[in-house]
Amino acid sequence: MTRRHQQIAEELRLAIADGTYPVGSELPSESELALAHGVSRGTLRQAFGTLQSEGLIGSRQGARRTVLSTTPSQSFAELRSFAQWARAGGRTPGGLVLGSRHAKATETEAAQLHLTSGDAVLHVLRIRTLDGEPALLERTVYAGWVAAAVERLPDDCESVTQSLYDEAGVVMSHGEHHLDAVAAGTTDARELAVRRGAPLLRVRRTTTTPDGRPVETSDDRYKPESVVFTVRNSVQANPLVRTAPD
Template identity: 35%
Template sequence: MSTGVDTEAGSAVMETYRRLNDALRRGVFPAGGRLPGERDLAGSLGVSRSTLRHALARLADEGKLERSAQRGWFVARSVVGEPPSTLQSFSEMARARGLTPTSEILRRHERPAGFEEAEQLGIAPAARVLELRRLRSLDGVPVCLDTSVVVLSQAAALADMDLTDRSLYETLERECGIRIARSSYTVRADAADEEIARFLQIEPGAPVLVGEEVTYADDGTPILSGRMIYRSDAYRFQADLFRPI
């Protein structure tokens, strides 16, 4: 027979579990990182260490946490992915998970925009754009082939800038005064051709995820279009979906 104390204790564990699970989902604790000590964590949550341990154990059972008897609790390393409903650059997403992002410039040139690009970006056909193709890696492992097309009239400072190992979103904000606010993003499955397979170090025909986006500044102006090809064994895309009320 359950008692009122048992019910209250169970509710406290469940609430603690929900709060910790939400923090993990939002990337408050990066993948592979160590959580604060139990005493400090329990204090910040306002619960007993017993309640905290039950909540931590449940998260460990779900594969979200790992425990070291000597070192404490750690966030499980998992396939890298974008947090739900959060627009992050590749570099921001990597650093939030304790990974080191790098990029190799494969192609960089200024050229006239094509008709489809001009329509996507709200510019005149043949307006000048910067095309940037990069191989993006995490901790030295190639993960993504990224091709970005940027409107030069909006971001002229990029023309002469070394963009190796730099986040385009962060560079646009710091150097051009452009704050990226949202992205129209689609994802589809495909198979790697020989060139993609060579760069991503996978077998030809292996599955890849292709993301295509148009990114907008906070005033609604289209700034860049992009095409990202990810190894499917190293990337996943998440999103929160809501039904209209």
């Protein structure tokens, strides 16, 4: 059941997306919105907190919330699937497996998945969409122990993360991400509807269970302007690490 603050967050999210509150504008005051929605300020602040976590609004002490972006961002402070992120932003996610094959793990894949070189793995090429438009091409390598569960999922499975949990009890708890830019190759260009050589945001990620057992490692390539990633840091906590290119 959707809670009231989630409903309010969704209404404000849609109002931001359709230009009712453009970037740089201020939202109505807490008292005005609380009265309009018939809720307490505490409930309203929960809704504001959701929108702030998505990078849509910002706040300063003594000032009204300001619209910062019309595109919900994905924060690296939490681990959410593509489908979960999309739905939180009022978007409709989709997915389709374009191809899959069994293979023997390369040395690199074995190291990432804590396997021995030559162990069985499953390669899956999957296109992800937002509101019916291509947004992301995933090249995922699954460890052999989870391969059968992955293959049982329908090709148009909306959320692999949720389905693996529901069907096989697999919990994806931790993720390591490496971001860089790459030029679109032939397959990227065809599936993402961009020109060959166009810049893409690449996120290489490895996801593990709560006890640290790797489930998958993936090379994800995002179409320009399809998503914004956000890293929030401070002098007390800095989740962002600069490394030399591989």
